[in-house]
Each structure stands twice: as structure tokens, then as C-alpha cells.
Amino acid sequence: MSSRHIELLIAVDRDGSEPMRAQLERQLRDSVRSGSLRPGAELPSTRDLAQHLGISRPLVMEAYAQLAAEGYLALRQGAVPRVADTAPRLERREFPPELFTTAIYRYDFRPGIPDLSTFPSRLWLKAVDAALKTMTSSNFGYAQRFGVWPLRQALADYLGRVRGVSADPRQILVTGGFEQARGFLARALRRRGVTQLAVEEPGYASYDAWLEAGLSLIPIPVDEDGIDVAALSRSAAQAVLLTPAHQSPTGVVLSGARRLALTSWLRSHNAIAIEDDYDGEFRYDRAPVGALQGLAPDVVVYAGTASKTLAPALRLGWLVAPADLLPGLERELLLMDYGRSRIDQFALAHFIASGDYGRHLRRMRGVYRDRREALLAAISAELPEGEVSGISAGLHATVRFRRRLNEAAIRESAIKRDIGVAFMRRLYLGVAPEASTLLLSYANMPEAVLRTAFRTLVGLLDT
Numbered sequence: 372m373s374s375r376h377i378e379l380l381i382a383v384d385r386d387g388s389e390p391m392r393a394q395l396e397r398q399l400r401d402s403v404r405s406g407s408l409r410p411g412a413e414l415p416s417t418r419d420l421a422q423h424l425g426i427s428r429p430l431v432m433e434a435y436a437q438l439a440a441e442g443y444l445a446l447r448q449g450a451v452p453r454v455a456d457t458a459p460r461l462e463r464r465e466f467p468p469e470l471f472t473t474a475i476y477r478y479d480f481r482p483g484i485p486d487l488s489t490f491p492s493r494l495w496l497k498a499v500d501a502a503l504k505t506m507t508s509s510n511f512g513y514a515q516r517f518g519v520w521p522l523r524q525a526l527a528d529y530l531g532r533v534r535g536v537s538a539d540p541r542q543i544l545v546t547g548g549f550e551q552a553r554g555f556l557a558r559a560l561r562r563r564g565v566t567q568l569a570v571e572e573p574g575y576a577s578y579d580a581w582l583e584a585g586l587s588l589i590p591i592p593v594d595e596d597g598i599d600v601a602a603l604s605r606s607a608a609q610a611v612l613l614t615p616a617h618q619s620p621t622g623v624v625l626s627g628a629r630r631l632a633l634t635s636w637l638r639s640h641n642a643i644a645i646e647d648d649y650d651g652e653f654r655y656d657r658a659p660v661g662a663l664q665g666l667a668p669d670v671v672v673y674a675g676t677a678s679k680t681l682a683p684a685l686r687l688g689w690l691v692a693p694a695d696l697l698p699g700l701e702r703e704l705l706l707m708d709y710g711r712s713r714i715d716q717f718a719l720a721h722f723i724a725s726g727d728y729g730r731h732l733r734r735m736r737g738v739y740r741d742r743r744e745a746l747l748a749a750i751s752a753e754l755p756e757g758e759v760s761g762i763s764a765g766l767h768a769t770v771r772f773r774r775r776l777n778e779a780a781i782r783e784s785a786i787k788r789d790i791g792v793a794f795m796r797r798l799y800l801g802v803a804p805e806a807s808t809l810l811l812s813y814a815n816m817p818e819a820v821l822r823t824a825f826r827t828l829v830g831l832l833d834t
Contacts, residue, residue, distance in 0.1 A: 377415045377451075380407075383424055391426055395434040403443045403454055414444070414452040476791035478824035482620060482767040482812045489735060490682045494727045495718065501725075502717035510717065516710040517701060518545030518689070521720035526689055529723050530675070534651060535661030537668040538691045544700055545711055548676045548688040549647060550580075554707065556645055556672065556690070557584035559699035560610055565643070569608035571598050573620055573798035581612075590800040593618055597625030600632040610643040615663045616651035620798055620810055622761015622769055624660055634667040643696065644671045650765035652680060652732055655740045659764070669693050677719065679766065680732055687711055687719055739766060745818035746811060749825045754832075757809070766814035769795065776807040780834045790828055 381398050383391045402408040414420070417435060421428040435452055438444045445455040510519070517523075523540035530536035546552040560568070561584045568581055572590035581588065589606045592599045598613050611633075615625035625633070637644055646663045654660065664673035668691075676688035692700050704710075722728045743762060750757055750770060757770035778794045785792045795808035813821060 377413055377419065379415050379420065379423070381420075381424065383426060392430050392434050395424075395426075395431065396437055399434070399438055400441070400443055403438075408454045410454050410456045412454045414454070416452065476786075477789040478820065478827075479791035479815050480811045480824070480828065481791040481793045482810050484812065485679045485682070485766060485814050486735075486738065487682060487815070489738065491727070491731050494731065495681075495722065498718040498722040498725070498727065499714065501721045502714060505721075506714070506717055510713055513709060515713065516708070517704065518543060518710070519713055519716040519720065521724075522716045525720040525723040529728070530662075530673070530691065533729075534648065534659070534673075534675075535665035536673055536691055537665050538673075542691050542694065542697060544690045544692065544697075544704060545716060546688045546690060546704075547686045547708070547711055548678055548683070549674050551686075551708070552674055552688055552690050553580035554584075555700055555703045556674075557581045557586060558703045559696065560643065561585050562699055562703075563643075563696070565609045567606070567608045567610075569603055569606055569611040570800070571613055571618060572800060573795055573803070574612075574614075574800070575619065576798060588800060593621055593623065595623055597623055597629050598633070600629050600636060603633070604636050608642065609640070610645065611637075612645045612647070613663075614647045614649040616660050617649055617653075617761075617765040619647070619649045620761075620767075620769065620795055622763070622765055622767070624764070625663065630663055630666060633663070634670070637667060637670040642670065643693075646671050646673050648673065648675045650679060651675075653736060653739060653766060654764040655736065655743065656763045664691060669695075672696065680728070680735070685715060685719075687715060739814060742813040742816070742818055742821060743768070745821050746813040746825065749822050750811075753826055753829045767810055767812040770809040770811060772807045772809070774807070775805050776809075776832060777834055778807060781831050784831045784834045785828060788827060788831075790824060790831075792828065 381395065383394045385391070399408070408414075414435075415423065417428050417431040421431045424431075435444055435446060439446045439455075442455055442457065445453045520540065522545060523543040526543050527538045527540045530538055544555075546555065557580045566585070566587060567589055568586045569589045569591045570578065571593050573593065574590070578588055589608050591603050591606065591608075591611070597615060597618060598611070603611060613625070615630065617624065633644065636642065644663065644667075648662055651662065652659055662673055664671040670693060672693065673691040674688065677685050678688070690700065719728075746768060747759065747762065750759055750768075754770065757772060759768055759770055761767070761769045776794075778796060782792055793810045795810055796803040811825075816824060
């Protein structure tokens with residue numbers, strides 16, 4: 372072994388908070404991974420390093436041996452210790468901050484977020500307590516990956532009563548919200564041979580899950596009666612994704628005539644509809660419109676979540692699938708996921724069955740109705756040029772202008788004032804209308820705060 376001295380920037384503390392061997396291993400490992408010690412670099416001999424650090428040689432030998440076993444060092448009898456040529460390293464990459472954070476504004480008019488401050492914590496704790504008392508030891512294992520049976524039963528009963536969904540509990544799959552469900556659905560449809568998916572125009576902000584599965588998107592226009600079924604029938608679509616109860620983002624409801632025409636098209640073309648029941652339970656002017664799935668359970672996949680009714684943090688959603696599509700969805704779920712938290716599922720089952728879920732929704736409808744009225748009054752007083760629509764249900768309104776606003780400048784000015792704002796233009800796959808349409812959520816701010824924030828926003832519209 373070479374006798375020449377090799378310097379190494381390492382030190383050990385003797386305060387006892389971390390064993391000295393662990394300190395040595397950690398510092399050497401971090402130096403290799405960060406690139407401070409490059410592949411092939413020589414290290415001090417065990418004797419030299421022990422003398423330099425004032426520790427025993429066997430301790431250094433054990434540390435070197437451990438790092439060699441992990442693939443960081445290369446040790447040979449009679450040779451200088453070196454960093455292994457294949458030692459793992461951390462790649463230094465700069466990631467845009469939006470990959471890690473979601474912008475949170477003091478005043479947020481962007482659609483999609485309910486009032487998180489109203490989550491029924493006390494009732495949920497009661498439901499969790501009840502769930503834990505009823506769960507058996509087997510319920511804490513890996514079984515019931517498609518959803519725990521009590522929740523599937525509770526959902527089948529509740530969705531049948533409240534949303535008009537026709538479902539056997541065995542047709543219900545519990546998912547991590549609709550975002551995860553889109554992945555299951557997209558792959559299952561692709562395996563079924565579907566390559567062309569019709570989507571509403573305007574529609575969602577992201578279609579990544581469908582595109583990554585290999586589906587091509589066909590935008591179908593939406594008017595005051597919902598998706599244009601005549602245009603859909605002229606397309607090459609084999610499936611359609613839609614939000615019939617409260618179209619996202621326009622807020623229109625799919626008319627009765629369009630529903631019948633759509634179900635006829637689905638059956639005649641052996642096609643599948645994916646119904647996102649977006650804001651379906653929040654209707655203010657009359658009883659909620661029933662789910663499309665109730666008209667055609669053999670060709671409609673119904674998707675719902677607890678994200679708006681309770682909170683996105685629960686990550687609980689559900690699919691009600693036609694019998695012939697169910698095996699394909701189950702296969703994808705088994706490939707990708709071990710299922711949702713069983714404890715939360717049992718808790719939600721109790722929350723629904725006890726009636727607390729329904730009572731919470733009724734209370735929130737009153738809260739959101741009052742905020743909707745406050746927003747409408749503010750628009751009437753502060754922005755009379757705006758044409759309001761999409762207010763009969765859901766958690767946001769649309770305000771259409773007869774002119775094109777400088778949307779980018781308005782967003783930038785709003786951010787400086789801690790206001791979140793969104794326009795409809797970004798929700799078109801094709802060419803958007805020239806005139807601007809502002810999307811205004813009223814869910815996340817009390818009435819007084821909403822009025823103040825809206826007045827500030829109006830002052831930015833001519834930016």
C-alpha cells in the first residue's frame with residue numbers, strides 16, 4: 372500500500388449524539404454521492420485516517436468495509452482504498468418550484484377548492500373512532516384492494532338515493548380521487564381498443580393521463596345545453612369524457628334531450644361515457660340533477676369524490692363501472708395500487724351511514740348559497756358589463772366580457788396582491804373565443820372577505 376499521505380476533509384464529534392463509525396460512514400457516503408469524492412479517487416489508508424481522526428483503526432476498517440459492501444468504495448488487499456467506479460451519485464438538477472409547491476393565495480378566486488376551514492373535524496374523528504372499534508384484525512391487512520365492503524355498500528345506497536346512480540356494491544371501486552381514477556380508466560380503455568376520446572370544449576386544464584395512455588383527444592363544443600351530441604356523432608370518438616351535472620368550466624347542465632341523444636349514441640356505437648359528477652351535489656335553485664349513469668348504467672362509468680364535499684386531503688373517490696369494463700379496471704388497479712387507507716374508508720362508510728355526511732352537505736349548501744349571493748351582488752354593483760352564467764350549481768361562476776382583456780397582466784397584478792385568478796381561455800384545446808371569460812370561485816372566502824377581494828380584482832381588470 373502506498374505510504375504517501377492523502378488528505379481528507381472529515382471530522383468526528385465525540386459528544387455521543389451519533390456513534391463515530393456512523394459519522395465516518397455518513398460523511399464519506401455524502402462526499403461520494405455529492406461528487407466531492409469522484410469515482411477512482413484515492414482515500415487514506417485505514418491507519419492514516421485513524422491517526423488523523425484520533426480514533427481506533429478497527430473502527431475505520433469497519434466503516435470502509437460497510438461502504439464497500441454498499442458499493443461506494445473499492446477495496447483490494449495491498450492496494451490503496453478508492454472510490455468505486457460505479458459508486459452511486461446524486462444528480463444535481465434544478466427543478467422549477469411549481470413541481471414542489473402549489474401556490475396559495477390569501478384571496479383565491481380559482482375554481483376547484485372548497486372551503487377547507489369547514490372540514491367537519493369533530494365528526495370525522497367520531498367516524499374514525501367508530502371505524503377502529505368495528506374493524507377486525509384482518510381489516511388492517513392488504514385485502515379489499517378494490518375498496519372495503521362497508522364503504523362500497525354505503526356508497527351504493529347513498530348514490531342511488533341522492534344521485535340516481537344504479538349500482539351494485541361489486542361495481543364500485545374506491546380510488547385516490549378522480550386524478551388517480553383517470554389513470555386506471557385511460558389504460559383500461561386503451562386495452563379495450565379505444566384510441567379516440569371525445570372531451571368537452573372548453574374542459575379540463577390537463578389531459579395528461581389520457582394522452583400518456585395513448586389516447587387521441589377530440590374536442591367537442593359545449594353550448595347552453597351541454598356537449599353537442601350531434602357534433603359528437605359526426606366524430607370518430609369511441610368514448611367520451613364529460614361533466615353533465617355542472618359542466619366544467621361553463622357551469623351548464625346537460626339537457627334532457629341531449630342526455631337521451633347521448634345514451635342512444637353510446638349504445639349504437641358500442642361506446643363508453645365517463646361521467647365526472649363535478650359539483651353534482653351542490654345545486655341551489657332546485658334539487659340536484661340526477662346522474663347520467665342512471666339512464667344508461669351499461670355504457671356509463673360514474674366517477675365521484677369526497678374532494679369537494681369534504682376535503683381533497685382525504686384522497687378518496689369512487690368509480691361505478693359497467694360490468695363488462697369492471698375486470699379491465701380491476702386489473703389496472705391491481706397493477707398500480709394497493710388501495711386507499713382502509714381506516715379512512717371504514718370511517719367514510721360510517722360517516723355516510725350515520726347521516727353525518729348528508730347533514731354536512733346540507734349545511735355547506737347553505738354556506739355556499741350565501742357566498743354565491745354575495746358574489747352576484749358584488750358583480751352587479753362593481754362589474755355591470757360582465758355577463759354571469761354557471762351559477763345554478765357548483766362552486767364558481769363565469770363572467771363573460773364583450774372584449775379581450777389583458778389576461779396575463781391581470782394575473783400578474785393579482786398575484787402581487789395575493790389574489791388567485793383564472794380565465795377560461797386556457798381550458799380550450801383549440802382556438803378560444805376572442806372575448807375573455809373570468810372564472811370566479813366563491814367557495815373559499817366568507818362574504819365580507821369575498822366582497823373586498825372582488826372590489827380589488829375589478830380594479831385590476833383594465834391593467
